[in-house]
Amino acid sequence: MTNKIHTYQAVFLLDNEEVRKGFNQAKDWVQTCLEKHNVDVKVLRLWGERALAYPIGSRQRATYLLGWVEASGEAVNEAKREMYLVGPAFRIMFLRADEIPAEEMEFGIEAIDDSAVDIPEEIEEFEIVEEDVAEEAAESKTEENTDEQAGKKAADSSDESEAVAAGEENKEN
Amino acid sequence: MSSKKDRTFDFKNVEELQTFITPLGKIMPAKRTGLSGREQRRLKTAVKMARQLALLSYGVQ
Numbered sequence: 001m002t003n004k005i006h007t008y009q010a011v012f013l014l015d016n017e018e019v020r021k022g023f024n025q026a027k028d029w030v031q032t033c034l035e036k037h038n039v040d041v042k043v044l045r046l047w048g049e050r051a052l053a054y055p056i057g058s059r060q061r062a063t064y065l066l067g068w069v070e071a072s073g074e075a076v077n078e079a080k081r082e083m084y085l086v087g088p089a090f091r092i093m094f095l096r097a098d099e100i101p102a103e104e105m106e107f108g109i110e111a112i113d114d115s116a117v118d119i120p121e122e123i124e125e126f127e128i129v130e131e132d133v134a135e136e137a138a139e140s141k142t143e144e145n146t147d148e149q150a151g152k153k154a155a156d157s158s159d160e161s162e163a164v165a166a167g168e169e170n171k172e173n
Numbered sequence: 174m175s176s177k178k179d180r181t182f183d184f185k186n187v188e189e190l191q192t193f194i195t196p197l198g199k200i201m202p203a204k205r206t207g208l209s210g211r212e213q214r215r216l217k218t219a220v221k222m223a224r225q226l227a228l229l230s231y232g233v234q
Contacts (some may be wrong), residue, residue, distance in 0.1 A: 011226055013226065013227070047185075052227035053224075053227045053228060053229050053230040054227055054230050054231065056227060062227070064226075066185075091225075091226065091227070093222065093225060093226060095184075095222070
């Protein structure tokens with residue numbers, strides 16, 4: 001593999017659990033990991049926090065980090081390999097580009113306040129469904145019990161009325 | 174505005190890509206998109222990259 005330097009656009013999907021601990025911490029980890037493998041980071045900025053089009057593992061949402069880097073293909077592959085093994089990024093994509101757009105260069109390596117990253121609580125649908133099912137089951141059980149009790153009462157009352165009627169008949173005789 | 178011949182697609186521009194996707198999540202054929210062969214190939218690449226980044230779904234479940 002040649003060591004020719006190319007420009008790449010990079011997108012990192014960060015785990016929201018890690019970003020909640022601190023966005024800058026997660027971003028710094030990505031940056032140091034890239035620089036460790038001789039990847040020259042030109043731009044690294046928050047692109048947004050959004051819902052995933054399909055769940056990845058147990059994740060329904062993720063924080064997107066956008067970057068522009070200059071590196072050799074080998075360096076990019078090594079950095080990617082490490083990031084898939086450890087760290088907050090769970091999906092990474094590098095895309096060859098001709099040059100870094102001027103409007104992107106303005107961002108540089110952006111540092112924002114951790115409180116500026118608003119991450120909503122992840123809705124765990126499966127748990128809600130299980131809870132709903134459990135509630136429904138409990139409700140149906142109580143209904144069944146009340147029906148059974150009502151049935152027993154009705155049976156008892158009919159027995160009693162039959163017994164009373166039989167007693168009256170005996171008295172008449 | 175760029176001419177139709179130079180049309181490129183950015184995988185981050187999800188709203189634009191969604192106009193070329195059927196409700197079932199498939200890429201529309203060139204016959205329906207009206208794009209040239211080269212543009213259709215660019216569209217295909219952009220949609221596939223957006224899918225990989227979970228910006229677009231692979232299909233309806």
